[in-house]
Amino acid sequence: MKIEDIIKNAGEQSLNGTRRGDTEEEIIFIQDYLKSARKIIIPTGNKEKVKGINHVLLQFGLPEAEQLPINTSAADLNRLPAITKAIMAVDQCKCDVVVARGRLGVPGSGSMLVITDNKGRILTATTSPPHVLHKKDLETVVGEEIEQALNRIRLKRIR
Amino acid sequence: MKIEDIIKNAGEQSLNGTRRGDTEEEIIFIQDYLKSARKIIIPTGNKEKVKGINHVLLQFGLPEAEQLPINTSAADLNRLPAITKAIMAVDQCKCDVVVARGRLGVPGSGSMLVITDNKGRILTATTSPPHVLHKKDLETVVGEEIEQALNRIRLKRIR
Numbered sequence: 001m002k003i004e005d006i007i008k009n010a011g012e013q014s015l016n017g018t019r020r021g022d023t024e025e026e027i028i029f030i031q032d033y034l035k036s037a038r039k040i041i042i043p044t045g046n047k048e049k050v051k052g053i054n055h056v057l058l059q060f061g062l063p064e065a066e067q068l069p070i071n072t073s074a075a076d077l078n079r080l081p082a083i084t085k086a087i088m089a090v091d092q093c094k095c096d097v098v099v100a101r102g103r104l105g106v107p108g109s110g111s112m113l114v115i116t117d118n119k120g121r122i123l124t125a126t127t128s129p130p131h132v133l134h135k136k137d138l139e140t141v142v143g144e145e146i147e148q149a150l151n152r153i154r155l156k157r158i159r
Numbered sequence: 160m161k162i163e164d165i166i167k168n169a170g171e172q173s174l175n176g177t178r179r180g181d182t183e184e185e186i187i188f189i190q191d192y193l194k195s196a197r198k199i200i201i202p203t204g205n206k207e208k209v210k211g212i213n214h215v216l217l218q219f220g221l222p223e224a225e226q227l228p229i230n231t232s233a234a235d236l237n238r239l240p241a242i243t244k245a246i247m248a249v250d251q252c253k254c255d256v257v258v259a260r261g262r263l264g265v266p267g268s269g270s271m272l273v274i275t276d277n278k279g280r281i282l283t284a285t286t287s288p289p290h291v292l293h294k295k296d297l298e299t300v301v302g303e304e305i306e307q308a309l310n311r312i313r314l315k316r317i318r
Contacts, residue, residue, distance in 0.1 A: 003265065006265070006266050006267070007265060007266060009266075010235065010266035011235065011236045014232045014233075014235035014236060015232060015233070015236070017232070019232070019235065021289065021290045021291060022262070022266055022267045022268070022269065022289035022290065022291055023266070023267070023291065024291055025267075026265075026266040026267025026289075027267045027289055027291070027292070028267075029267060030265070030267045030268065073173045073174060073176070073178070074173075074174070076169065076170065076173035076178065077170045077173065077174070079279075079280060079281065080239075080242070080281070083239075103181070104281055104283070104284055105275075105280060105281025105282060105283075105284070106162065106165070106166060106185075106189070106276075106280050106281060106282060107165050107166060107168075107169035107181055107182070107185040108165070108181045108182070108184075108185025108186045108187075108188060108189045108282075108312070109181070109189065109281055109282055109283055109284075109312070110181060110283065110311055110312065112284075116264075117265075120238075121238060121264060121265050122238065122239070122263060122264025122265060122268055123264060123265060123267075123268055124263070124264075124268055124269065124286075125263055125264070125268075125271075125286055126286055127283075127284055127285055127286060127311060128311065129310075129311040129312070129313070130180065130181035130185075130186055130311075130312070131180045131181065132180060132181055132182065132183055132186070133186070133311075133312075133313055151288075152269055152286060152287065152288040152289075152292075153267070153268070153269065153288070153289070154288070154292055
């Protein structure tokens with residue numbers, strides 16, 4: 001089964017009223033997609049962010065991500081800054097997975113870390129409070145975020 | 160200061176490289192906006208969802224939300240189902256705040272609860288795992304989600 005078929009089937013279920021939430025098979029598809037990824041990209045000018053995320057990816061047995069050093073500032077002018085950063089990366093390089101981290105919504109709405117596939121479709125994500133409230137360093141907080149994002153689709157540390 | 164000015168200023172800071180993350184003032188603006196809301200809407204056909212969310216809103220001293228009983232199934236055919244549900248509500252009724260809950264992204268990606276203002280701009284949000292993984296009842300899980308969404312912008316229970 002390809003993700004296109006999963007999306008088509010789930011869409012039909014929603015429209016005919018038979019959808020009963022995410023299935024085991026759909027979750028396993030996302031897990032397998034991430035586990036088989038060869039090129040993971042992080043669009044950011046910030047090396048700390050890459051370091052914090054890669055530290056956790058390796059503990060999950062996933063490949064180290066490459067930094068895509070583009071200026072993502074313009075994403076902040078969008079309604080969905082973090083998701084927009086992910087789409088910018090998909091549009092500017094070939095990759096299997098994007099991990100993007102930025103503002104969730106309006107200024108003051110805190111952060112979102114989002115993991116997409118090669119077309120920018122959202123596989124998992126997590127949110128965290130504005131930095132001014134928790135004051136943790138960036139490397140630590142992005143590590144916590146990606147761990148939560150992977151845990152919520154039942155991927156676990158293997159080392 | 161209006162939210163339009165906050166967004167304009169933050170956008171200028173991002174473009175000229177002086178943005179240093181969310182500010183206390185921006186967070187307080189979101190808190191005050193929510194605390195002064197008179198009409199909160201939940202677009203859903205599911206009364207359990209409304210009950211679970213309202214139980215928590217009252218504990219935070221916020222007004223009880225009204226159910227907007229529209230068919231939101233079509234949102235699942237979008238890339239961002241939960242956010243799309245919120246926008247559907249904004250477009251179909253007058254309100255100060257929308258609380259929408261639905262799928263985060265692709266089938267298997269779990270849930271997102273999102274709180275927007277009267278124009279659909281995202282104020283806060285949280286994600287939770289697919290139901291098949293946690294098996295909690297809907298009323299409990301949406302209660303936990305809205306509590307997390309409010310906590311992350313430092314709103315607390317008052318009763």
